[in-house]
Amino acid sequence: MRERLPHEIVASVLAGLTAFLGGNALHLPPWAVFLSWAAVFLLGGPRGDRAVRLWCAMPAGSAFALVIVLVERHAGGAFGEGQTARNAFQALVILVVNTALMYTGRLGVLVPGMFLGFASYFATFFGGFGYDPGNPWAAWLCVVAMNALGPVFAHLSTRLTFPVREAAPARADAPVTGADAA
Template sequence: MRERIPHEIVASLLAGATAFIGGNALHLPPWAIFISWAGTFLLGGPSLTNAKRLWLAMPAGSAFALVIVLIEEHFGTALGEGRFARNLMQALVILVLNSALMYAGRLKLLALVPGMFFGFASFFATFFGGFGYDPGNAWAAWVSVVAMNALGPVFAYLSLRLTFPVREEVSQAASPVPQSRTGETVSPEPS
């Protein structure tokens, strides 16, 4: 396939467009699109199958991260007020919920564990970075990051589709493998 418009140009234009998605009153995390956009190509490229895998895994990972934050907000001082006690509580919560996330990956619907970690990390960056339509609100961060992560596979698809690819026909003269008139491969003659 030959691109009429170079992929680098199309992808860069789409990347620039994310500023208008994130740079509005909702203060959405535009970089969350890039996480799932890259994840789409790590899966082999844009396809409905790959998009569905990410669309299932990433919100699940973000949900595990949301639960960690909610538990921390409500029970963070259960072991004491000191820094060590709070860190210990946080470590225990992460141990349990991270293990649950990884075990959830044994379910067919959530088998894309790296995708869950993309959502997991995206949620923390959104929440602790103060992004979302209500900064500091864990639920608002979850809704915001899920919406933005969902756009990544769409941007991946557009980044290829908007190159307006055309099929190149390979002429037999340019073909490195000799072919007969019927199109069958012919063994080269010994010299």
């Protein structure tokens, strides 16, 4: 396939459009689009089944991260109020929840996408992104929405190059038929 518009230009225009997604009152995390966009190409390029796979995996990974934040918020002082006690509790929570994430990921070979969703959630929540910074549920909604756009942008980045099939080159050793000679 030959591209009428270079993929680099199309992808850059689409990347620039994410500034309008993040730079508004909702304060959405535009980089979350890039993570899932790249994930599509890591899976082999835009295709419906790959998008669905990410649309299932990334919110699941973000949900596991949400559980960690909620448990930490509501029971973070269970081992005591000192920093070492809080760190020990957080380590235990991460051990349990991360193990659950990885076993769950085996069900549909979702672990890489789940980890991208997991990381996206933490970056959104701790980075203060979303329409209500510091709200764990708002961070989850925002990151899921933005991660969902990545496969769409990946698809658009290939479709908007307006690819055309290249004509097969004529073979020099092909036999000449009566129709070709006329």
